[in-house]
Amino acid sequence: MPRSGYAASATTRRRRPRPVVRTVTSVAVVSAVVVGGSYAAGLGPFARGATDPEPAALAQARAFLADWAAGRLPNAAGRTTRPATAQEVLRNFTAGLDIRRPTLTAAAAPTQAEDDTVDVPFTATMPIAGLGTWTYRSKLPLRQQPDGSWKVDWTLSIVHPRLSGTKKFHLEREDTGATPDVTDRKGASLSAAEFPSLGPVLHQLDAGTGGGARGAIQLVDRATGKVERTEATFAKKPDQPAHRPVRTTLDATWQAAAEKALAAGAHGRNASLVALRVDNGEILAMANSPSSGFNRAVSGTYAPGSTWKIVTSSALLLKGAVAPSDVVDCPQYLTVGKEFHNVETSEHRNATFLKDFTESCNTAFISLRGKLGDRELGDVAGTYFGVGQKWHVGIASYDGSVPAPRDETEQAASMIGQGRIQANPLIMASVTATAVSGTFHQPSITHGNRNTTTTTPLPRKVVDQLRTMLRTTVTDGTARVLSGLPGDIGAKTGTAEVSDDEPNNGWLAAHRGNVAVACVVEQGVTGGGSAGPVIRDLLRAVPTDPS
Template sequence: MTTHRGQVRGRGRRRRWPAVAVAGVLVAGAAGWAVAYGPLKPGAEGPVVADPEAVRTAKAFLGRWAAGDLAAAGRLTDAPEKAEQTLRNFTAGLEIAKPVLTAGAARAEGEAGARLAFAARMPVAGLGTWSYGSELALARTDAGWRVRWELPLIHPQLNDKQRFKLVQEESEELAAVDRDGKPISAAEHPSLVSVLGLGGGTPRGEVQVVDRVTGEAKGTAVRFGPDPGKGGGPLRTTIDARTQRAAEEALARHARGRSAGLVALRIDTGEVVAVVNGPSGGFNRAFQGTYAPGSTWKVVTSAALLAKGAVTPRSRVDCPKYLTVGKQFHNVETSEIPDATFRQDFIQSCNTAFVALRGRLANDEMTVFAKEYFGLGPEWKTGVSSVDAEVPVPADEPEKAASLFGQGRLRTNPLAMASVTATAVSGTFHQPLLVKGTEQPEVATKPLPAGVVAGLRSLMRDTVTDGSAKVLAGVPGEVGAKTGTAEVTEDGNNNGWLVAYDGEIAVACVVEGAESGSGSAGPVLRDLLNELAG
């Protein structure tokens, strides 16, 4: 594991927590879609390029499959009827509502063949998301390119000898302890009911690999929901009871019945010390929500720009009321900052300035940067069911412009954004962990340059003292933050975001149906951080 850079210091009361070494997990995700730098033909030079028509056919097949148009998906294969029937049985038998299928890299196989990798995220009703990777084989036929129909394309473990079976059950009452080994209960921490299964009755289950003939279970493809502690003992968590209690009280006080989610984790290890949802005991938005992150994503965009030397905090980047890139972009309340510096753009959260900087980053640069430095994209293992962040390559210039300030097809949740904040202010990604003992192979991320970390901490600190997060200005210690207001519909309510850090924790909060991040999530984090400061 790489060493810390830019140690974060605070002046509030320190929370004494024992250090636990945490490693990460790396699962191949989707990145790029036309060229793969794979094996070359003998004597060939450069990458093996797949025929663009093959790529289009593969992406069309994935699109029809994801949309539920299985007859159309079948027609793009060399076995239309069989493909349609199998896809229909697979989706219905596992209670998968709407798959999310993301095309990855493609490579040629001779003159008449190609292969394209893809990432699959299958939402299993009432349980969670099943994420895995697979691959399509394509062949050139008289009718054009077609997907070669074979069972493993649906999932690598699916074949003519074994299939999948969904097994569901309700969890029994679960004994769990906090990071200090003290019991935690549903009565004391109602938000942990849906997260850990405290109190029992929480849905859980697994997708089993079974023999097609005998039905005998051969293994488990994915498991959902809480597991009892190993060896029959209590579930050992990383929760800090004091932080959890303070977070639950702050969210209940200020969310005022609106749906919301909050995650706080340790900057130095990634251990989750609090996870709260509103309403408590309801859907686990904090870990399983899928939200556009709004302007909190400018932390990642700024890191990429600073690391590349594309800007400095003193660079002049104008902030006009409007900027048109295929569509018109504007700032909150159509504000403007003439002759602004990048520092002003960041701390006042100017969207148009970030749109204007789109030409300084390649189309896939944010996708690659978010994965390599922030660990976003690969599957995370926290010990409970969670949904991973999605940072797709933009399809066009308007989408690229929107993605730089956290809109477009970006999808995150408080778990991901708390981790983003911790990485930004420490320089090192630590995969979040909630259940101790969860197997987490090391994730291959790079440390952020020390200058980038210093720049981000300064910008986030200035956002509290002089910018859009002044709601936290009275909190003791060196607190930094970034606000975000994410549009859900053009004429509907927004989602209000705020991410922040103090000397030891990074925290992210989203409140649905809000007017702004500072106005909705701001009071929640203010009360939480004040309580933890003493």
């Protein structure tokens, strides 16, 4: 039966991928050379000579390509003239066409365009999961801004010369009768028919097993869907081996429960969750709503909101900047460039830091921002939790970003998981597992994955403090929705602002026994009220740890 995906929608909504998009993949590391220069007295950007490029333009080009290559799409998009559009297009293009680990090779010589941009031609080699490789050429334009900085002058044709507001790409698959034999950790068969959320990842799991499909990438009219031309065709070679079975770390019981809990609790909203083992990072379940769309669980890019206070608390506790029993006042409002407030403008005067954590007090955490250096939160996230390092999960994943704040307001926002911090349920489930065990384990959905991460264990004292704080959040704090369940459950809720005119996203990260789980519900308003019931139903349905 034909299968298809779409890429690069003409319109965007912030962090809301279109349902037809499947998975996002990281892009291989590339380099680029861009020549620019200073504009003065009629001199163009090449007045300094083609062999002496403008350093700022060169640096921005390399940074953009490096971020795009590493899958840091929010960072890459932030280097363009249209960040929101760029992030959506870059994500949808690779996701909708099932592109895995592309290679982008810059031409040796940049050129000056008539519109005063500096163009860097490049060759794109795009491996399509389970099919073959699509190769084409495009170019990267840079334009100097009024303040003297350089940015990528965003246009759809950056991604592909024929991509436009009226034309998009469509991936058509034709199965040849052979489908990937994917099993769970115990050998039970897994299929998209029985577990719909696994549909977006089956071809990724199958990509290295020999493939059995034919397909084509077509250029289509956005309005009519009419095929304008075929860009590339793929067919299985006669000597290609048949599919080999793929054994995953998933647990059919947990997967079924996760899909059921999310389907019932999402109420039609975009949502996702991940459950994994604390002791080794093996993924037990991943679920998405809608189940047939973008794999938000491992490739989504969200502000994690107050679930990130697990990492912020770790940074503060590691350096002895605060103790759980210390009094850290929690007022209704705190102004740091802009006014920050707590959920429902609550306040807790003379609260301890433990109380601030369990009640998720934003103003208290922001008041401690001076205790951490500009890069300290990101350093702790990477050094102890592996966030921002390259993860080899077994499928395409987004592994987080914690950039240094650009000003005091952004530093305040980063203390509560806002600003430019980006994560997803896979990352926050891993963060929770690391916090309660003390050791980061690279998450995985298949066995034998390469591990290039380097982390340091958390001190036992900090682990004990975090476990107490998480447990108290369930018994006496904002995660009371889990308090009726058996077991020593700990959790952290989160509410993440999206924009002034959209409801907040709701988060909850939790652990019980040897399982950590995290869930996000877009426009869920609060974590306890939206993600909380989903995780409660999941843990209630599977009361024991996986074997």
